[in-house]
Amino acid sequence: MKTAGSKPPISPPRWLLAELTYACPLQCPYCSNPVDFARHKEELATEDWKRVLSEAREMGAVQLGFSGGEPLTRPDLEALVAHARRLGYYSNLITSGYGLSAERIAALKAAGLDHIQVSIQAPERDLSDWLAGTESFAHKKQVARWVKEQGYPMVLCVVIHRHNIEQMEGILEMAVELGADYLELANTQYYGWARLNRAQLMPTRAQFERAEAVARRYKERLKGKMKIYYVVPDYYEDRPKACMNGWGTTFLTVAPDGAALPCHAARELPIGEFPNVREMSVREIWEESEIFNRFRGFDWMPEPCRSCDEKTKDYGGCRCQAYLLTGDMTAADPVCAKSPHRRLVDQAIAEAEAPPEVPLVFRNPKASRRFFET
Amino acid sequence: MSLDPDTPLRFSPLHRLQWEEAQQRYVILYPEGLVELNATSAEILKRCDGKHTLKTIVEELERKYETEGLTDDIREFLEIALENGWIQTAD
Numbered sequence: 001m002k003t004a005g006s007k008p009p010i011s012p013p014r015w016l017l018a019e020l021t022y023a024c025p026l027q028c029p030y031c032s033n034p035v036d037f038a039r040h041k042e043e044l045a046t047e048d049w050k051r052v053l054s055e056a057r058e059m060g061a062v063q064l065g066f067s068g069g070e071p072l073t074r075p076d077l078e079a080l081v082a083h084a085r086r087l088g089y090y091s092n093l094i095t096s097g098y099g100l101s102a103e104r105i106a107a108l109k110a111a112g113l114d115h116i117q118v119s120i121q122a123p124e125r126d127l128s129d130w131l132a133g134t135e136s137f138a139h140k141k142q143v144a145r146w147v148k149e150q151g152y153p154m155v156l157c158v159v160i161h162r163h164n165i166e167q168m169e170g171i172l173e174m175a176v177e178l179g180a181d182y183l184e185l186a187n188t189q190y191y192g193w194a195r196l197n198r199a200q201l202m203p204t205r206a207q208f209e210r211a212e213a214v215a216r217r218y219k220e221r222l223k224g225k226m227k228i229y230y231v232v233p234d235y236y237e238d239r240p241k242a243c244m245n246g247w248g249t250t251f252l253t254v255a256p257d258g259a260a261l262p263c264h265a266a267r268e269l270p271i272g273e274f275p276n277v278r279e280m281s282v283r284e285i286w287e288e289s290e291i292f293n294r295f296r297g298f299d300w301m302p303e304p305c306r307s308c309d310e311k312t313k314d315y316g317g318c319r320c321q322a323y324l325l326t327g328d329m330t331a332a333d334p335v336c337a338k339s340p341h342r343r344l345v346d347q348a349i350a351e352a353e354a355p356p357e358v359p360l361v362f363r364n365p366k367a368s369r370r371f372f373e374t
Numbered sequence: 375m376s377l378d379p380d381t382p383l384r385f386s387p388l389h390r391l392q393w394e395e396a397q398q399r400y401v402i403l404y405p406e407g408l409v410e411l412n413a414t415s416a417e418i419l420k421r422c423d424g425k426h427t428l429k430t431i432v433e434e435l436e437r438k439y440e441t442e443g444l445t446d447d448i449r450e451f452l453e454i455a456l457e458n459g460w461i462q463t464a465d
């Protein structure tokens with residue numbers, strides 16, 4: 001029996017996302033990095049990262065993502081990959097592919113990297129280059145071919161929003177052409193830069209429904225050849241997505257400066273300071289820090305989640321989305337039809353039908369500095 | 375479509391089968407995924423080495439567990455494994 005105020009047992013982390021750097025040669029306007037990323041300049045050193053990998057592995061983490069920013073900008077990437085392989089991680093490089101050569105792909109393979117996820121912005125050059133804020137389309141496709149040739153599972157990722165959603169067919173054909181083993185169709189989630197640019201990114205319901213039908217058709221057709229992960233745009237659902245398999249149960253993100261986060265979007269929550277791997281061990285952070293414990297279990301929930309029988313399924317939805325939309329990080333995720341704030345999501349949907357004419361803000365240090373310099 | 379008992383099977387080069395000390399079990403690792411295996415499933419998959427077939431896997435495991443009549447269960451599991459891409463036919 002669970003008594004009031006008791007905490008559930010703590011399960012060890014399984015997935016570690018190592019955000020090696022906020023530096024990135026690209027400027028995607030839907031980037032999930034915090035808008036004020038340029039504030040955090042002090043990157044962890046190689047030795048710090050090695051220790052973090054070792055400590056998390058010892059607790060049971062096994063899936064590892066190297067991301068950023070652009071992780072290729074770290075010259076010690078190969079050394080970290082080799083360390084991860086020795087520890088027994090299954091490691092994934094999440095990259096834009098920018099500047100990646102066939103030689104480096106081979107060196108990473110030799111170091112023990114398991115797979116590479118290349119993101120491409122759109123199936124056509126001008127649009128892809130415009131969205132990336134950098135001429136990169138032709139090279140990205142070349143990188144995807146090299147990845148495939150060198151025997152990695154080829155994971156292609158395309159973030160979907162109103163500027164490319166009409167090209168769903170072209171995106172799927174591009175994945176077929178490149179021989180992708182996995183295709184991630186990630187409908188934009190509105191955190192970080194994507195939240196800032198939401199009015200310019202959000203597709204209309206009709207667009208979303210057409211695109212989903214195309215994706216479903218290909219999914220059926222490509223069964224057994226290509227695995228398609230379709231990340232639903234939750235604004236068009238009436239139940240929220242589950243928060244990270246439960247806050248502090250499975251996922252650990254470590255930001256470039258060593259801040260430990262229960263979710264890669266969590267840095268936007270109004271929490272003064274996140275625990276830092278420079279000062280605490282991964283185990284102390286995971287088991288003892290206030291923030292990793294704050295939304296564990298169900299006792300923290302206010303209504304309507306508290307008495308809702310779906311809370312074990314979605315944990316009340318995303319804390320970051322709740323905060324970004326309502327200003328209250330304990331609120332039910334406003335995507336939920338039972339949330340008293342659902343109208344905030346409905347307003348965004350209505351706005352998507354007639355978006356205001358404002359330019360996209362591209363993700364770069366100059367734009368970022370506006371959010372913390374006065 | 376049912377699996378030919380004499381076709382050699384091999385574990386997929388795009389997946390990894392690994393013992394997890396922290397979980398005290400074998401897992402399959404692949405992009406964005408992790409499947410936890412029970413002991414028998416792991417024994418079956420460990421034998422998918424490009425030489426073993428349904429028939430020889432059944433023989434070995436019946437001997438190992440000192441039992442009979444495992445064919446249907448093992449066939450069913452191997453078919454699921456094939457469908458999920460964990461193993462491939464090696465011809």
Ligand code: SF4
Pocket residue numbers: 024025026027028030031032033068069070095096363
């Ligand atoms: S989303 Fe774009 S800008 Fe952001 S880190 Fe990834 S590649 Fe760089």
Ligand code: SF4
Pocket residue numbers: 239240304305306308309310311312314315316317332333336337338339
């Ligand atoms: S009320 Fe809360 S727990 Fe219930 S479905 Fe909505 S978000 Fe989930």
